[in-house]
Amino acid sequence: MSYLLAIFAGLIQGITEFLPISSSGHLLIFHDIFQLDFFDDKFFDVALHLATLLAVVVFFKKDIEKIIRGFFSSLFNWNLANNFNQRLAWLIIIGTLPAVFFGYFFDDLITAYLRSPYLVATALIIVGLLFFVAEKIAQKTKTIQELRPLDALLMGLAQAVALIPGVSRSGITIIAGLGRKLKREEAARFSFLLSAPVIFGAGLKALIDLGSWSAINWPVLILSFIAAAISGYLSIKFLISYLSRYSLRVFAWYRLAVGGLILLWLFFF
Numbered sequence: 001m002s003y004l005l006a007i008f009a010g011l012i013q014g015i016t017e018f019l020p021i022s023s024s025g026h027l028l029i030f031h032d033i034f035q036l037d038f039f040d041d042k043f044f045d046v047a048l049h050l051a052t053l054l055a056v057v058v059f060f061k062k063d064i065e066k067i068i069r070g071f072f073s074s075l076f077n078w079n080l081a082n083n084f085n086q087r088l089a090w091l092i093i094i095g096t097l098p099a100v101f102f103g104y105f106f107d108d109l110i111t112a113y114l115r116s117p118y119l120v121a122t123a124l125i126i127v128g129l130l131f132f133v134a135e136k137i138a139q140k141t142k143t144i145q146e147l148r149p150l151d152a153l154l155m156g157l158a159q160a161v162a163l164i165p166g167v168s169r170s171g172i173t174i175i176a177g178l179g180r181k182l183k184r185e186e187a188a189r190f191s192f193l194l195s196a197p198v199i200f201g202a203g204l205k206a207l208i209d210l211g212s213w214s215a216i217n218w219p220v221l222i223l224s225f226i227a228a229a230i231s232g233y234l235s236i237k238f239l240i241s242y243l244s245r246y247s248l249r250v251f252a253w254y255r256l257a258v259g260g261l262i263l264l265w266l267f268f269f
Helices: 002-018 023-034 041-059 061-076 084-113 117-137 149-161 169-179 184-209 218-243 249-268
Strands: none
Touching (some): 023 041, 023 117, 041 061, 041 184, 061 084, 084 149, 117 169, 117 249
């Protein structure tokens, strides 16, 4: 049964990490319902995030290669005005800083006080409502090529807010991108690229903090990792294609429904 639950947890992570419906919120509820105890719940969740990082790296392989080359070329021949790869590299650095700061200094507080099903349900509902607002007022005219440092910083601050379970990293950064006039699919693309350094840093920190490797159930971890990586890749592909044609409203309604059901469950069961 633990193997089946591990695969299911991986699928939840892969699908919900990139669809704007909150992976951390879904995993927290999943843990609470099934009372999971694989080995180290926090490390298990981070391992699943590393699987979705692999999905990002594979899907955006060419973009990431260009960004890395752009960063190193900027160190020797600074030309952000005319070199898009250089500019994108530094925009991602700017956008990553808020999540790094808040994650490093407040991670323990978030883990101790904000991992509550009530908070998850509330965050699901609030961000769902923000989807409706963003779709109504956003102009949706800009591409990534037109991003400015302030745009990246504001999307980075939004990504830091996503440390709260239930908010959704992709959801809140896409909202921020729409607020800066980005097209939906362009906001999603930058959101996914922006997530890679933060997920990598969180995974590295979890590896450093892990007390003993002997406690890890490797078959369970490997199964869930594979499930998360494959479903994550497919979710990225689906969402970028979907947002080029359709709005966020279906995800807003989903968030409202799930948030409401969680509150009903908590109040009556």
